[in-house]
Amino acid sequence: MNKKVVIIGAGSSGRGYLGELLYLDGWNVVYADIDKALTDQLKAKKEFHVFKYSESGEESVVTVKNFEAVNTIEDHSEYIGHLADADLVMTALFPDAFEQAAKDLAEAIHIKRKKDKKNWFTVLLGANYVGLKTDYDALMKQELSDTDMSYYSQHVNMVESIIRRINSMPTEEQYTIDPLSVQGEDLSTLQVNDDVLLSISEESLPSFIILENDTDKCMKTKIWQGNTLHCTLAFMGLAANKTFLYESARDEYIRECADKAFREANLALTKLYGDEIQITEEKMKNTWKEFTDDSVKDWLIRVGRNPMRKLAKNDRFIGPALLCVQNGIMPYFICKGAAHGFLYENANANATSDQDIARLVKDIGIEASISQICGLDITKPDEKIVYDLILKSYQDIVMENNRILSYS
Incomplete structure (x- = not known):
């Protein structure tokens, strides 16, 4: 009998990456999401398409079926x-x-304890977030009673995973075929911390899982250099009125800035983890080949959305910038990318998170906005350096482009 998995979050990564791989692996999948329009569509259509592109640009399509969806x-x-x-x-x-x-998982844990279920409850945590397991453990401690917390300690295993596949909104043609469709890379593996083996045997894991002994290192490497490059392309490209990621990557100046931001981050991470993660020129060549490929039309609005989260202290820009300063490296280009994030505007945004950054800059000014959004304490020397670099870069951008920043 096929095993059952619940995916909390049925967005592009939840259904278009995890869901597709689990479907191909023969699991019974239940998608759970807060978005009623999305769950209603999944219930009604009972299938969706995943359009995947290989490194050579070849397209393949998987039609995902045989799932349940709950709001x-x-x-x-x-x-x-x-x-x-x-x-x-x-x-x-x-x-x-x-x-x-965490609240929902706490409810489920309470039910399992009351039913005296002794089997392990394994949760693979997925998000572009440094400190994922630590934060969830803290949240669970807040939500669980002492009795349920005892059960949690003995029977629940929270495990970090690394969501690496780049998924994006469908093209107009793909959307016409299927409004639920997702397009993305042809990546068929998921990295999971090997402490998952405390609760599941390797033979019982989904076949596409690759075990890692240090997902914290993997997460920082992904977010603090790969995603930093990605978001620098987005923020600078949007400021230059570009639409797609490949257009930004093909712009010589933007590409140079993003490339140098990546290299600053990589140098700092090498100081932290050793030369094993030092980037090679061949790797950079392949990275730029991928980003300049116009066969995947990844929207800059998608990559740059929710800039307030991406500019937070432990995220794509401030995390590697502080690591650079701590290791005697000046994060000039990382901070330049961050500064462009304060120019981010999305006129079509449904969520206020895409609009709040512009409102905040207008209401309290750029200096206070940097402190508040980035969580920087200018009384601390390292944080003051990062703050000053972002502020100076922002001021230069505004002056060079004669920008009048407004919010309406």
Whole structure:
């Protein structure tokens, strides 16, 4: 009998990466999401398409079927029941959803304890976030009673995973075929910390999982250099009125800045972890070949969305910038990319997170905005350096482009 997995978060990574791989691996998948329009569509259509592109640009399509979908609010009791009965739970969430996910998992853990279930409850945590397991453990401690916390300590295993596949919004043609479709890389593996083996045997894991002994290192390497490059392309490209990632990557000046931001971060991470993660020129060549490829039309608005999260202290820019300063490296280009994030505007944004950064800069000024969004304490020398670099870069950008920044 096929095993059951609940994926909390049915967005592009949840359904278009994890869901597709689990479907191909023969798992019974339940998608859980707060977005009622999305869960209603999944329930009605009962399938969706994943358009994948190989490194050579070849396209393949997977039609994902045989799943269930529940809304985490409207179908809450059913959703919690699925969590309590699942062989495996996976998350694909943004940080602002962590707290609610912890509450939901706490409900499921309470049910399992009351039913005296002795089997392990394994949750593979997925998000572009440094400190993922630590934060979830802290949230669970807040949500669980002392009795449930004892059960949690003995029977629940929270494990970090690394969501690496780049997924993006479908093209107009793909959307016409299927509004639920996702397009992305042809990546068929998921990195998971090897402490998952405390609760699941290797033979019982999904076949696409690759075990890592240090996902914290993997996460920092991904977010603090790869995603830094990615978001620098997005923020600078949007400021230059570009639409797609490949257009930004083909711009000589933007590409040079993003490349140097990546190299600053890589040098700092090499100081932290050793030469094993030092980037090679061949790797950089392949990276730019991927980003300049126009066969995958990844929207800059998608890459740059929610800039307030991406400019937070432990995230894509401030995390590596502080690591640079701590290791005697000046993060000039990382901070230049960050400064462009304060220019981010998305006129079509549904969520206020894309609009708040412009409102904040107008309301309290750029200096206070940098301190508040980036969490920088200018009384600390290292943080003051990063603050000053971002502020100076922002001021230069505004002056060079004669920008009048407004919010309406």
